[in-house]
Amino acid sequence: ELKVEQNPLFLSMQEGKNYTIYCNYSTTSDRLYWYRQDPGKSLESLFVLLSNGAVKQEGRLMASLDTKARLSTLHITAAVHDLSATYFCAVHLDAGGTSYGKLTFGQGTILTVHP
Amino acid sequence: AAGVIQSPRHLIKEKRETATLKCYPIPRHDTVYWYQQGPGQDPQFLISFYEKMQSDKGSIPDRFSAQQFSDYHSELNMSSLELGDSALYFCASSLAAPAQLAGDYEQYFGPGTRLTVT
Numbered sequence: 001e002l003k004v005e006q007n008p009l010f011l012s013m014q015e016g017k018n019y020t021i022y023c024n025y026s027t028t029s030d031r032l033y034w035y036r037q038d039p040g041k042s043l044e045s046l047f048v049l050l051s052n053g054a055v056k057q058e059g060r061l062m063a064s065l066d067t068k069a070r071l072s073t074l075h076i077t078a079a080v081h082d083l084s085a086t087y088f089c090a091v092h093l094d095a096g097g098t099s100y101g102k103l104t105f106g107q108g109t110i111l112t113v114h115p
Numbered sequence: 116a117a118g119v120i121q122s123p124r125h126l127i128k129e130k131r132e133t134a135t136l137k138c139y140p141i142p143r144h145d146t147v148y149w150y151q152q153g154p155g156q157d158p159q160f161l162i163s164f165y166e167k168m169q170s171d172k173g174s175i176p177d178r179f180s181a182q183q184f185s186d187y188h189s190e191l192n193m194s195s196l197e198l199g200d201s202a203l204y205f206c207a208s209s210l211a212a213p214a215q216l217a218g219d220y221e222q223y224f225g226p227g228t229r230l231t232v233t
């Protein structure tokens with residue numbers, strides 16, 4: 001059974017600081033997603049990482065994937081209050097070639113950025 | 116751009132009642148997924164459909180059933196509702212495997228239906 005673990009689960013940051021969220025998973029996967037969720041809202045896709053060594057950046061967020069270590073990181077640079085949200089990583093398992101298959105989510109990291 | 120549509124957005128039911136949630140995928144998307152997110156929890160996969168056939172099944176209670184129709188919309192039917200069924204229910208849609216060649220791997224999530232069972 002695929003297990004996906006994020007850490008930390010809670011992250012309180014000051015504006016302007018850097019930090020990294022880690023996502024470990026237990027089984028080989030062909031792609032990994034990062035989502036952002038505001039309270040009571042839907043899941044907003046941030047990044048899709050497809051291959052070993054993949055790195056993607058959007059604004060103050062950068063995601064990377066190491067498939068050999070089964071580890072993805074979401075790095076936050078110079079945090080601002082607007083980044084406060086819950087961040088999920090999700091790992092994809094192909095259901096057999098005819099569909100994309102389900103996503104298994106990490107527990108989520110609740111990020112709070114203080115002035 | 117068109118997004119995944121879910122209805123209703125909010126639903127309040129009493130214990131032992133039934134509920135039907137609807138999902139309209141993004142046009143041209145042929146795969147639909149249902150997820151349940153309890154308070155403070157991560158989304159849990161329930162069930163998925165590809166071309167109107169069930170393609171995968173997760174931790175979906177026997178009291179729940181779902182189907183995908185010829186126009187690709189999907190419905191999640193929930194019977195004998197329990198207090199523990201109170202959650203956000205998300206539908207997501209995507210293109211199937213051939214779309215990988217075009218680089219579109221996304222699962223796009225709808226706004227969710229908040230179900231409250233009292």
